[in-house]
Amino acid sequence: MDKLQNIYDHPDFYEGYRSLRENPVNYNVLLEHPALLSLLPDPTGKDVLDLGCGFGEICALCAQRGAHSVTGIDLSQRMLAAAERENGGRGIRFKQMDMSQIGELGQHFDLILSSLAVHYVEDFAALAKSVADCLRPDGVFLFSQEHPIGTCHIDETAPYWVYGEDGRALYHPLNDYGRPGKREITWFVDGVVKYHRTFSQLVNALTDAGLTIERMEEPLPSPELVAQYPFFEKEYHKPSFLLILARKK
Template identity: 50%
Template sequence: MQKNLYDDPIFFENYMQLRENPLNYNRLLEQPALQAMLPPLRGKSVLDLGCGFGDACRAYLTLGAAEVTGIDLSHRMIAEAEKRNADARIVYHCMDMTALSALDKMFDVAVSSLAVHYIEDFDAFLCAVRACLQPGGVFVFSQEHPLTTAPSAGPQWMATEAGARYYALSGYSRPGARTVPWLDRSVQKYHRTFSQILCAARRAGFTLEEMQEPVPNAETVRKNPRMEKEFDKPSFLLLRLRAGAV
């Protein structure tokens, strides 16, 4: 997993500005889709993997969770979470989300928003998530869409001489690391095909309950017209997995 990227002060500031924009893709599209896929949280224990500054942790309490554990690798993120979203029912840990055995705790629900594409060993990560879930527990996660992570130089939109726009897909069946520019920094992510994602989930002992590639409604496009291109190439992939017996 990419280490300490969000502890870079310039990157962190750029990221915070992006997330605080009311018209950003996370707020308008990814988060509504993710929360719609959650199981009922009333009375449940929830693990937030890559919790950032803790807004989602507080949202899970609002949805009825009894307790939430938020983990993130960034010291800056955890400090911001403890400042913005402190609650006696939320515990934050600054730790790698691939080291879940250190928590020594079982959860009913695990959630991860746009973090798993930073994981190099996806099989080991899913096994670790499965090991900390109660039998029948649920893991819901979002990631950058495989069509987004596929091109080695990052996503590119092209146009024909007539002005028609199209997405330049390449490298889809070449999984592995991708180093792409984002927020004035080079960011390392990992590309996996749909079949690799789904087969890894099955090997880890999960069954697929739902998969979404969310697109905006008319009101969302009105707020942010750039999101019209989601109908040509979606930005996000979301899965809900159910844990079987160990």
């Protein structure tokens, strides 16, 4: 897991990722981020933890909305330096830490968030247990991840989309969904590692940890967004993201 998360400190990967996120026409800005914010509980007066905080935008938002405290953790020094530079202050604490170690923070939280980071974690069941242990009663765990029907593919050379003669995507082949585990892909650089889990594994890990799932979302583009950017129509064949909100009773 450490090897993968540290890929963000690889200079070529970091610059590629940064360029992607700085482009306003990207899936994070137009699909994942709005969905996450639509599920975000009111952080006013709450202690908030962001797992894999990246550039710290969600940390800054929670602080602006009146959170009592905000802690953002990430394993990448480059990401944390950018977070301090761009979203520091406001009482936010940024810390270099693997999310599997959150028990070492010695603090309980009302809200634990994670945006597109848990698919980098090898043992999601252990993470869910750690999150539950760090949540106060009635606390919320809200996370997004790459959709399981997108993380499943083992053979990177196999077609990811099947296109018609007019160039439009017809469908997304589904391969190896029932074979959970490590996936190694090329994304900006070779050797990026992620982990595929089935829906049942995700749900069971959360419930086994004592969390109750209250909401799941698979965000889809609006007709207006598709009209403006036709490539988003592919989301109706294969959504890119899965979001889950779970609560500790």
